[in-house]
Amino acid sequence: MQGIITEIQRFSVHDGPGIRTTIFFKGCNLRCFWCHNPETHRMEPELQLQLVRCIGCGACFAVCPHEAHQMVDGQRAFLRERCQACGRCAAECFAEALVLIGRRVEVEEVMAEVRADRPFYANSGGGVTLSGGEPLLQPAFCRALLAACRAEGIHTAIETAADVPWERIEGLLPLLDLVMLDIKTLDDGVHRASTGVSNARILENARRLGATGKPLIVRTPVVPGVNDQVEAIGAIARFAAGLPGLVRYELLPFHPMAANKYDSLGRSYAARTLPRPAPEAMETLAAAARACGVEVRCGQS
Ligand code: SF4
Ligand code: SF4
Numbered sequence: 001m002q003g004i005i006t007e008i009q010r011f012s013v014h015d016g017p018g019i020r021t022t023i024f025f026k027g028c029n030l031r032c033f034w035c036h037n038p039e040t041h042r043m044e045p046e047l048q049l050q051l052v053r054c055i056g057c058g059a060c061f062a063v064c065p066h067e068a069h070q071m072v073d074g075q076r077a078f079l080r081e082r083c084q085a086c087g088r089c090a091a092e093c094f095a096e097a098l099v100l101i102g103r104r105v106e107v108e109e110v111m112a113e114v115r116a117d118r119p120f121y122a123n124s125g126g127g128v129t130l131s132g133g134e135p136l137l138q139p140a141f142c143r144a145l146l147a148a149c150r151a152e153g154i155h156t157a158i159e160t161a162a163d164v165p166w167e168r169i170e171g172l173l174p175l176l177d178l179v180m181l182d183i184k185t186l187d188d189g190v191h192r193a194s195t196g197v198s199n200a201r202i203l204e205n206a207r208r209l210g211a212t213g214k215p216l217i218v219r220t221p222v223v224p225g226v227n228d229q230v231e232a233i234g235a236i237a238r239f240a241a242g243l244p245g246l247v248r249y250e251l252l253p254f255h256p257m258a259a260n261k262y263d264s265l266g267r268s269y270a271a272r273t274l275p276r277p278a279p280e281a282m283e284t285l286a287a288a289a290r291a292c293g294v295e296v297r298c299g300q301s
Contacts, residue, residue, distance in 0.1 A: 001107050003141030006133070008113050011120065014300050016157040016178055017128025021117045023110060023145070025132035026102045030161050031072050031196040032184065034223045034271040036258035040133030045085040045102035048264045049078050053097035060089035060098060080266045101265075107144045114154065127155025128178070136164045139172070146175035159219075163197055169205055173214055178247075181206055182216045185227045186235045194226050203239070210243025217252040218243070220254070222277050222285060230288040233266040237289035237296070248295040251286055253277045 004026045009015075012022040027043035028035075035041070039048065054076060060069045066226040068082040069089060114128055121127050128149050133143050135158055142158070149156045153230040157178040162169060173179075183206060184199070185191050191199040209216055224227050227236075233251070240249045255276050262269035277285075282298050289296045 001141055003046070003107075003145070004043060004100055004102055004103050004104050005110075006103075008110065008133045009115055010113070012129070013132055014127040015159060016127070016180065017155070018124030019117070019120040020126045020129045020157070021114050022129045023135075024133050025130065025138055025141075027137045028132055028134045028161075029137060029163055029197065030134070032221075033194055034221065034226070034274065036255065038258060038261050038265055038267055038269075039101045042102075043137070045082070045087070045100055046265065047078075047083050047085055047090065048089075048099045048101050048261075049266075050097050050099075050260070050264045051076075053095050055095045055097075057095070059092040059094070062239075063088045063092050064270050078266075095129070106190045107141070107148055110145060110150050111152075114149065115152075118152075118154070121154060124187065125155070127157065129157040129159060129180075131159040134161055136160050136162070136168055136172075137298040139164075139168050142172055142239075143175065146172060148204040150175050159244050162202050162209070164201075164205075166205055166208055168211065170212075173212060176214065178215045178217065179209060180219055180250075181209065182219050182221070183236050183239070184220060184223075185232055186239060188233070190226060190232075194223070206239070206243065210245050213245045215247050216243060216245040217250055219252055221252045221254055222282065223254045223271075224274050224277060228277055228281065228285065230285060234288045234292055237292035237294050241293045246294065248297055249289055250297045250299045251289065252299050253280060253282055 006026050007024045012020045015022045027196050028038050028041050052195040062154040067080050070077050088097040090100040146156050155177050159180045161182045259272050286296045286298050
């Protein structure tokens with residue numbers, strides 16, 4: 001069973017309890033304009049070019065069969081529309097200015113890396129987290145990975161926006177110890193404008209998930225102008241308080257550190273000048289959420 005991922009991150013402490021191995025799936029069906037993982041948006045492999053690293057050696061010019069690397073008006077140019085993501089230029093780029101993002105991996109390849117981290121899970125209460133991107137766009141790969149972890153007694157968690165058919169979530173629940181569900185806003189108009197999709201299916205799935213009693217952490221990325229108001233966070237907190245499986249509610253402040261990633265992928269970044277919410281503002285929002293009767297933690301996005 002194969003899936004496509006961008007990265008396996010070891011020693012992660014922000015993706016669930018303890019020390020974790022986080023597997024970032026490639027492909028997402030939301031387009032949150034503030035997303036700090038744009039390399040996970042598309043399902044297909046894609047080439048990243050970090051111009052600041054380029055030493056102008058010309059190796060990529062020589063190997064690209066589609067002449068995607070060229071000199072135009074005396075400047076190094078990457079004609080992205082020509083690129084077929086074969087990875088040949090990245091293999092030749094010793095400066096690591098070119099990196100092919102996205103690799104197809106077998107479950108066993110992932111498990112080999114996971115096993116190397118097992119000693120860290122035992123002492124910290126950690127395990128494996130499926131993240132992304134949206135892991136649930138690759139349900140068969142999720143299932144196979146989670147089953148492999150379960151067979152070896154490894155704690156399993158998933159980070160999801162849950163904008164998928166309920167049956168897809170339900171089928172994986174027996175293999176999951178923890179679900180971390182993103183809820184950005186209860187306002188459907190704001191949700192559509194800022195993520196590209198309605199929140200109707202997400203909220204319905206959240207209700208259903210809550211009703212199963214499966215341990216659930218609801219998380220909200222706090223984004224200026226989207227949901228950084230006491231009313232918006234209070235509404236989500238009240239909704240979360242009604243979910244029987246809720247462990248806690250987490251607020252994750254937006255950070256504007258993804259600009260280089262967008263540039264290196266040739267994408268525009270609408271959140272480039274957005275400020276990070278101040279700690280005092282986060283505390284005010286956390287207090288408003290606590291007042292709704294939920295345990296609240298301010299985390300790191
Ligand atoms: S191979 Fe790398 S360092 Fe050399 S010109 Fe191409 S991008 Fe620049
Ligand atoms: S990944 Fe392949 S097609 Fe794309 S620029 Fe590099 S060599 Fe050319």
